[in-house]
Amino acid sequence: MCRTPDSPDSAGPSVPPWNSIPLWQAANRSLAQALGRHRPRLAPAIALAGEAFALLGQLAPVMTALGNLTCSRCLSPCCERARVWFDFRDLLYLHLTGQPRPPAQLREDLHEPCRYLGAAGCRLPRQLRPWVCTWYLCPSQTTLLGxxxxxPLGLVRRQLGAVAELRREMETAFIRAST
Ligand code: SF4
Ligand code: SF4
Known part of the structure:
Protein backbone atom coordinates (compact mmCIF):
# COMPACT_ATOMS: atom_id res chain seq x y z
CA MET A 1 0.00 0.00 0.00
CA CYS A 2 1.27 3.42 0.76
CA ARG A 3 4.88 4.37 1.34
CA THR A 4 4.72 8.11 1.71
CA PRO A 5 5.87 10.60 4.33
CA ASP A 6 3.47 11.88 6.90
CA SER A 7 4.21 15.55 7.25
CA PRO A 8 0.86 17.34 7.31
CA ASP A 9 2.27 20.39 9.05
CA SER A 10 5.35 20.89 6.91
CA ALA A 11 5.67 24.07 4.89
CA GLY A 12 5.01 23.92 1.18
CA PRO A 13 2.37 24.60 -1.42
CA SER A 14 -1.27 24.47 -0.36
CA VAL A 15 -2.24 22.51 -3.46
CA PRO A 16 -0.21 20.08 -5.58
CA PRO A 17 1.02 21.22 -9.00
CA TRP A 18 -1.16 20.34 -12.01
CA ASN A 19 -3.96 19.46 -9.61
CA SER A 20 -6.83 19.50 -12.11
CA ILE A 21 -7.27 17.19 -15.09
CA PRO A 22 -6.80 20.06 -17.63
CA LEU A 23 -3.65 21.27 -15.86
CA TRP A 24 -2.31 17.72 -15.64
CA GLN A 25 -2.94 17.13 -19.32
CA ALA A 26 -1.40 20.48 -20.27
CA ALA A 27 1.73 19.75 -18.22
CA ASN A 28 2.16 16.37 -19.88
CA ARG A 29 1.53 17.86 -23.33
CA SER A 30 4.13 20.58 -22.76
CA LEU A 31 6.70 18.12 -21.53
CA ALA A 32 6.06 15.81 -24.47
CA GLN A 33 6.55 18.74 -26.84
CA ALA A 34 9.79 19.78 -25.12
CA LEU A 35 11.08 16.22 -25.31
CA GLY A 36 10.15 16.08 -28.97
CA ARG A 37 12.09 19.27 -29.68
CA HIS A 38 15.22 18.03 -27.92
CA ARG A 39 14.94 14.34 -28.87
CA PRO A 40 18.30 14.21 -30.75
CA ARG A 41 20.18 15.20 -27.57
CA LEU A 42 18.22 13.13 -25.09
CA ALA A 43 20.07 9.81 -25.34
CA PRO A 44 21.94 10.25 -22.00
CA ALA A 45 18.76 11.23 -20.12
CA ILE A 46 16.86 8.30 -21.65
CA ALA A 47 19.65 5.88 -20.71
CA LEU A 48 19.68 7.11 -17.10
CA ALA A 49 15.89 6.86 -16.87
CA GLY A 50 16.13 3.31 -18.19
CA GLU A 51 18.74 2.41 -15.55
CA ALA A 52 16.51 3.82 -12.83
CA PHE A 53 13.57 1.88 -14.24
CA ALA A 54 15.54 -1.40 -14.24
CA LEU A 55 16.87 -0.91 -10.72
CA LEU A 56 13.42 -0.04 -9.45
CA GLY A 57 12.13 -3.19 -11.12
CA GLN A 58 14.65 -5.22 -9.10
CA LEU A 59 13.57 -3.51 -5.89
CA ALA A 60 9.84 -3.79 -6.55
CA PRO A 61 9.34 -7.34 -5.19
CA VAL A 62 11.12 -6.39 -1.95
CA MET A 63 9.00 -3.28 -1.52
CA THR A 64 5.82 -5.16 -2.33
CA ALA A 65 6.64 -7.86 0.21
CA LEU A 66 7.41 -5.17 2.77
CA GLY A 67 4.09 -3.47 2.07
CA ASN A 68 2.25 -6.76 2.41
CA LEU A 69 3.76 -7.24 5.86
CA THR A 70 3.14 -3.71 7.12
CA CYS A 71 0.62 -1.67 5.09
CA SER A 72 -1.95 -4.45 4.99
CA ARG A 73 -2.40 -4.16 8.75
CA CYS A 74 -1.74 -0.43 9.11
CA LEU A 75 -4.35 1.41 11.18
CA SER A 76 -3.47 4.84 9.78
CA PRO A 77 -2.37 4.56 6.13
CA CYS A 78 -0.17 7.48 5.15
CA CYS A 79 -1.72 7.57 1.64
CA GLU A 80 -4.76 9.14 3.25
CA ARG A 81 -2.93 12.19 4.55
CA ALA A 82 0.62 12.54 3.22
CA ARG A 83 1.39 15.82 1.44
CA VAL A 84 2.88 14.19 -1.64
CA TRP A 85 2.33 14.43 -5.37
CA PHE A 86 3.91 13.77 -8.75
CA ASP A 87 6.70 16.30 -9.19
CA PHE A 88 8.56 17.35 -12.33
CA ARG A 89 11.17 14.61 -11.99
CA ASP A 90 8.44 12.00 -11.73
CA LEU A 91 6.80 13.25 -14.92
CA LEU A 92 10.13 13.39 -16.71
CA TYR A 93 10.90 9.82 -15.63
CA LEU A 94 7.54 8.56 -16.90
CA HIS A 95 8.00 10.29 -20.26
CA LEU A 96 11.62 9.24 -20.77
CA THR A 97 10.88 5.61 -19.94
CA GLY A 98 7.81 5.61 -22.17
CA GLN A 99 5.50 4.63 -19.33
CA PRO A 100 1.80 5.38 -19.57
CA ARG A 101 0.96 8.47 -17.57
CA PRO A 102 -1.60 8.08 -14.81
CA PRO A 103 -4.79 9.99 -15.60
CA ALA A 104 -4.35 12.67 -12.92
CA GLN A 105 -2.26 14.10 -10.11
CA LEU A 106 -2.62 12.22 -6.80
CA ARG A 107 -5.08 14.70 -5.38
CA GLU A 108 -6.61 18.07 -6.18
CA ASP A 109 -6.27 19.32 -2.64
CA LEU A 110 -3.75 18.34 0.02
CA HIS A 111 -6.54 17.55 2.46
CA GLU A 112 -7.87 14.78 0.22
CA PRO A 113 -6.64 11.17 0.32
CA CYS A 114 -4.70 9.98 -2.69
CA ARG A 115 -7.07 9.13 -5.56
CA TYR A 116 -5.08 5.95 -6.27
CA LEU A 117 -5.59 4.45 -2.84
CA GLY A 118 -7.92 1.48 -3.18
CA ALA A 119 -9.32 -1.06 -0.74
CA ALA A 120 -6.32 -3.32 -1.33
CA GLY A 121 -3.72 -0.56 -1.35
CA CYS A 122 -2.16 1.48 -4.13
CA ARG A 123 -3.80 0.92 -7.51
CA LEU A 124 -0.79 2.22 -9.47
CA PRO A 125 1.94 -0.18 -10.57
CA ARG A 126 5.15 0.48 -8.69
CA GLN A 127 6.93 1.94 -11.72
CA LEU A 128 4.18 4.52 -12.20
CA ARG A 129 4.00 5.83 -8.66
CA PRO A 130 5.66 9.07 -7.57
CA TRP A 131 9.16 8.30 -6.40
CA VAL A 132 8.42 9.44 -2.86
CA CYS A 133 5.91 6.58 -2.55
CA THR A 134 8.75 4.07 -2.94
CA TRP A 135 11.52 6.04 -1.31
CA TYR A 136 9.72 6.62 1.99
CA LEU A 137 10.08 3.94 4.66
CA CYS A 138 7.77 4.47 7.62
CA PRO A 139 8.82 3.55 11.18
CA SER A 140 7.08 0.14 11.02
CA GLN A 141 9.01 -0.68 7.90
CA THR A 142 12.41 0.50 9.11
CA THR A 143 11.87 -1.53 12.28
CA LEU A 144 11.04 -4.63 10.27
CA LEU A 145 13.98 -4.20 7.88
CA GLY A 146 16.24 -3.39 10.81
CA PRO A 152 18.42 -5.60 5.58
CA LEU A 153 17.68 -1.92 6.01
CA GLY A 154 21.14 -0.77 4.94
CA LEU A 155 20.95 -2.65 1.66
CA VAL A 156 17.46 -1.39 0.83
CA ARG A 157 18.49 2.17 1.65
CA ARG A 158 21.55 1.87 -0.60
CA GLN A 159 19.43 0.56 -3.47
CA LEU A 160 16.86 3.32 -2.97
CA GLY A 161 19.70 5.83 -2.90
CA ALA A 162 21.04 4.47 -6.18
CA VAL A 163 17.66 4.94 -7.87
CA ALA A 164 17.40 8.46 -6.43
CA GLU A 165 20.85 9.35 -7.78
CA LEU A 166 20.01 8.02 -11.24
CA ARG A 167 16.86 10.12 -11.25
CA ARG A 168 18.84 13.23 -10.28
CA GLU A 169 21.34 12.56 -13.05
CA MET A 170 18.47 11.97 -15.49
CA GLU A 171 17.05 15.41 -14.74
CA THR A 172 20.47 17.05 -15.07
CA ALA A 173 20.99 15.32 -18.42
CA PHE A 174 17.59 16.54 -19.59
CA ILE A 175 18.37 20.13 -18.56
CA ARG A 176 21.72 19.93 -20.32
CA ALA A 177 20.03 18.64 -23.48
CA SER A 178 17.38 21.31 -23.46
CA THR A 179 19.48 24.41 -22.84
S1 SF4 B 1 2.58 0.76 7.13
FE1 SF4 B 1 3.73 2.65 6.85
S2 SF4 B 1 3.96 2.93 4.65
FE2 SF4 B 1 2.31 1.43 5.00
S3 SF4 B 1 0.40 2.60 5.00
FE3 SF4 B 1 1.09 2.45 7.12
S4 SF4 B 1 2.31 4.30 7.48
FE4 SF4 B 1 2.11 4.05 5.25
S1 SF4 C 1 0.26 6.77 -5.39
FE1 SF4 C 1 -1.15 7.27 -3.71
S2 SF4 C 1 -1.98 5.30 -3.00
FE2 SF4 C 1 -0.15 4.90 -4.26
S3 SF4 C 1 1.52 4.72 -2.77
FE3 SF4 C 1 1.46 6.85 -3.49
S4 SF4 C 1 0.19 7.99 -2.05
FE4 SF4 C 1 -0.19 5.78 -1.73
Missing part, protein backbone atom coordinates in the same frame (compact mmCIF):
# COMPACT_ATOMS: atom_id res chain seq x y z
CA UNK A 147 15.78 -6.93 12.08
CA UNK A 148 17.90 -8.14 9.17
CA UNK A 149 17.08 -11.00 6.84
CA UNK A 150 17.67 -11.22 3.12
CA UNK A 151 16.96 -7.51 2.63
Missing amino acids: RGGRH
Whole structure:
Protein backbone atom coordinates (compact mmCIF):
# COMPACT_ATOMS: atom_id res chain seq x y z
CA MET A 1 0.00 0.00 0.00
CA CYS A 2 1.27 3.42 0.76
CA ARG A 3 4.88 4.37 1.34
CA THR A 4 4.72 8.11 1.71
CA PRO A 5 5.87 10.60 4.33
CA ASP A 6 3.47 11.88 6.90
CA SER A 7 4.21 15.55 7.25
CA PRO A 8 0.86 17.34 7.31
CA ASP A 9 2.27 20.39 9.05
CA SER A 10 5.35 20.89 6.91
CA ALA A 11 5.67 24.07 4.89
CA GLY A 12 5.01 23.92 1.18
CA PRO A 13 2.37 24.60 -1.42
CA SER A 14 -1.27 24.47 -0.36
CA VAL A 15 -2.24 22.51 -3.46
CA PRO A 16 -0.21 20.08 -5.58
CA PRO A 17 1.02 21.22 -9.00
CA TRP A 18 -1.16 20.34 -12.01
CA ASN A 19 -3.96 19.46 -9.61
CA SER A 20 -6.83 19.50 -12.11
CA ILE A 21 -7.27 17.19 -15.09
CA PRO A 22 -6.80 20.06 -17.63
CA LEU A 23 -3.65 21.27 -15.86
CA TRP A 24 -2.31 17.72 -15.64
CA GLN A 25 -2.94 17.13 -19.32
CA ALA A 26 -1.40 20.48 -20.27
CA ALA A 27 1.73 19.75 -18.22
CA ASN A 28 2.16 16.37 -19.88
CA ARG A 29 1.53 17.86 -23.33
CA SER A 30 4.13 20.58 -22.76
CA LEU A 31 6.70 18.12 -21.53
CA ALA A 32 6.06 15.81 -24.47
CA GLN A 33 6.55 18.74 -26.84
CA ALA A 34 9.79 19.78 -25.12
CA LEU A 35 11.08 16.22 -25.31
CA GLY A 36 10.15 16.08 -28.97
CA ARG A 37 12.09 19.27 -29.68
CA HIS A 38 15.22 18.03 -27.92
CA ARG A 39 14.94 14.34 -28.87
CA PRO A 40 18.30 14.21 -30.75
CA ARG A 41 20.18 15.20 -27.57
CA LEU A 42 18.22 13.13 -25.09
CA ALA A 43 20.07 9.81 -25.34
CA PRO A 44 21.94 10.25 -22.00
CA ALA A 45 18.76 11.23 -20.12
CA ILE A 46 16.86 8.30 -21.65
CA ALA A 47 19.65 5.88 -20.71
CA LEU A 48 19.68 7.11 -17.10
CA ALA A 49 15.89 6.86 -16.87
CA GLY A 50 16.13 3.31 -18.19
CA GLU A 51 18.74 2.41 -15.55
CA ALA A 52 16.51 3.82 -12.83
CA PHE A 53 13.57 1.88 -14.24
CA ALA A 54 15.54 -1.40 -14.24
CA LEU A 55 16.87 -0.91 -10.72
CA LEU A 56 13.42 -0.04 -9.45
CA GLY A 57 12.13 -3.19 -11.12
CA GLN A 58 14.65 -5.22 -9.10
CA LEU A 59 13.57 -3.51 -5.89
CA ALA A 60 9.84 -3.79 -6.55
CA PRO A 61 9.34 -7.34 -5.19
CA VAL A 62 11.12 -6.39 -1.95
CA MET A 63 9.00 -3.28 -1.52
CA THR A 64 5.82 -5.16 -2.33
CA ALA A 65 6.64 -7.86 0.21
CA LEU A 66 7.41 -5.17 2.77
CA GLY A 67 4.09 -3.47 2.07
CA ASN A 68 2.25 -6.76 2.41
CA LEU A 69 3.76 -7.24 5.86
CA THR A 70 3.14 -3.71 7.12
CA CYS A 71 0.62 -1.67 5.09
CA SER A 72 -1.95 -4.45 4.99
CA ARG A 73 -2.40 -4.16 8.75
CA CYS A 74 -1.74 -0.43 9.11
CA LEU A 75 -4.35 1.41 11.18
CA SER A 76 -3.47 4.84 9.78
CA PRO A 77 -2.37 4.56 6.13
CA CYS A 78 -0.17 7.48 5.15
CA CYS A 79 -1.72 7.57 1.64
CA GLU A 80 -4.76 9.14 3.25
CA ARG A 81 -2.93 12.19 4.55
CA ALA A 82 0.62 12.54 3.22
CA ARG A 83 1.39 15.82 1.44
CA VAL A 84 2.88 14.19 -1.64
CA TRP A 85 2.33 14.43 -5.37
CA PHE A 86 3.91 13.77 -8.75
CA ASP A 87 6.70 16.30 -9.19
CA PHE A 88 8.56 17.35 -12.33
CA ARG A 89 11.17 14.61 -11.99
CA ASP A 90 8.44 12.00 -11.73
CA LEU A 91 6.80 13.25 -14.92
CA LEU A 92 10.13 13.39 -16.71
CA TYR A 93 10.90 9.82 -15.63
CA LEU A 94 7.54 8.56 -16.90
CA HIS A 95 8.00 10.29 -20.26
CA LEU A 96 11.62 9.24 -20.77
CA THR A 97 10.88 5.61 -19.94
CA GLY A 98 7.81 5.61 -22.17
CA GLN A 99 5.50 4.63 -19.33
CA PRO A 100 1.80 5.38 -19.57
CA ARG A 101 0.96 8.47 -17.57
CA PRO A 102 -1.60 8.08 -14.81
CA PRO A 103 -4.79 9.99 -15.60
CA ALA A 104 -4.35 12.67 -12.92
CA GLN A 105 -2.26 14.10 -10.11
CA LEU A 106 -2.62 12.22 -6.80
CA ARG A 107 -5.08 14.70 -5.38
CA GLU A 108 -6.61 18.07 -6.18
CA ASP A 109 -6.27 19.32 -2.64
CA LEU A 110 -3.75 18.34 0.02
CA HIS A 111 -6.54 17.55 2.46
CA GLU A 112 -7.87 14.78 0.22
CA PRO A 113 -6.64 11.17 0.32
CA CYS A 114 -4.70 9.98 -2.69
CA ARG A 115 -7.07 9.13 -5.56
CA TYR A 116 -5.08 5.95 -6.27
CA LEU A 117 -5.59 4.45 -2.84
CA GLY A 118 -7.92 1.48 -3.18
CA ALA A 119 -9.32 -1.06 -0.74
CA ALA A 120 -6.32 -3.32 -1.33
CA GLY A 121 -3.72 -0.56 -1.35
CA CYS A 122 -2.16 1.48 -4.13
CA ARG A 123 -3.80 0.92 -7.51
CA LEU A 124 -0.79 2.22 -9.47
CA PRO A 125 1.94 -0.18 -10.57
CA ARG A 126 5.15 0.48 -8.69
CA GLN A 127 6.93 1.94 -11.72
CA LEU A 128 4.18 4.52 -12.20
CA ARG A 129 4.00 5.83 -8.66
CA PRO A 130 5.66 9.07 -7.57
CA TRP A 131 9.16 8.30 -6.40
CA VAL A 132 8.42 9.44 -2.86
CA CYS A 133 5.91 6.58 -2.55
CA THR A 134 8.75 4.07 -2.94
CA TRP A 135 11.52 6.04 -1.31
CA TYR A 136 9.72 6.62 1.99
CA LEU A 137 10.08 3.94 4.66
CA CYS A 138 7.77 4.47 7.62
CA PRO A 139 8.82 3.55 11.18
CA SER A 140 7.08 0.14 11.02
CA GLN A 141 9.01 -0.68 7.90
CA THR A 142 12.41 0.50 9.11
CA THR A 143 11.87 -1.53 12.28
CA LEU A 144 11.04 -4.63 10.27
CA LEU A 145 13.98 -4.20 7.88
CA GLY A 146 16.24 -3.39 10.81
CA ARG A 147 15.78 -6.93 12.08
CA GLY A 148 17.90 -8.14 9.17
CA GLY A 149 17.08 -11.00 6.84
CA ARG A 150 17.67 -11.22 3.12
CA HIS A 151 16.96 -7.51 2.63
CA PRO A 152 18.42 -5.60 5.58
CA LEU A 153 17.68 -1.92 6.01
CA GLY A 154 21.14 -0.77 4.94
CA LEU A 155 20.95 -2.65 1.66
CA VAL A 156 17.46 -1.39 0.83
CA ARG A 157 18.49 2.17 1.65
CA ARG A 158 21.55 1.87 -0.60
CA GLN A 159 19.43 0.56 -3.47
CA LEU A 160 16.86 3.32 -2.97
CA GLY A 161 19.70 5.83 -2.90
CA ALA A 162 21.04 4.47 -6.18
CA VAL A 163 17.66 4.94 -7.87
CA ALA A 164 17.40 8.46 -6.43
CA GLU A 165 20.85 9.35 -7.78
CA LEU A 166 20.01 8.02 -11.24
CA ARG A 167 16.86 10.12 -11.25
CA ARG A 168 18.84 13.23 -10.28
CA GLU A 169 21.34 12.56 -13.05
CA MET A 170 18.47 11.97 -15.49
CA GLU A 171 17.05 15.41 -14.74
CA THR A 172 20.47 17.05 -15.07
CA ALA A 173 20.99 15.32 -18.42
CA PHE A 174 17.59 16.54 -19.59
CA ILE A 175 18.37 20.13 -18.56
CA ARG A 176 21.72 19.93 -20.32
CA ALA A 177 20.03 18.64 -23.48
CA SER A 178 17.38 21.31 -23.46
CA THR A 179 19.48 24.41 -22.84
S1 SF4 B 1 2.58 0.76 7.13
FE1 SF4 B 1 3.73 2.65 6.85
S2 SF4 B 1 3.96 2.93 4.65
FE2 SF4 B 1 2.31 1.43 5.00
S3 SF4 B 1 0.40 2.60 5.00
FE3 SF4 B 1 1.09 2.45 7.12
S4 SF4 B 1 2.31 4.30 7.48
FE4 SF4 B 1 2.11 4.05 5.25
S1 SF4 C 1 0.26 6.77 -5.39
FE1 SF4 C 1 -1.15 7.27 -3.71
S2 SF4 C 1 -1.98 5.30 -3.00
FE2 SF4 C 1 -0.15 4.90 -4.26
S3 SF4 C 1 1.52 4.72 -2.77
FE3 SF4 C 1 1.46 6.85 -3.49
S4 SF4 C 1 0.19 7.99 -2.05
FE4 SF4 C 1 -0.19 5.78 -1.73
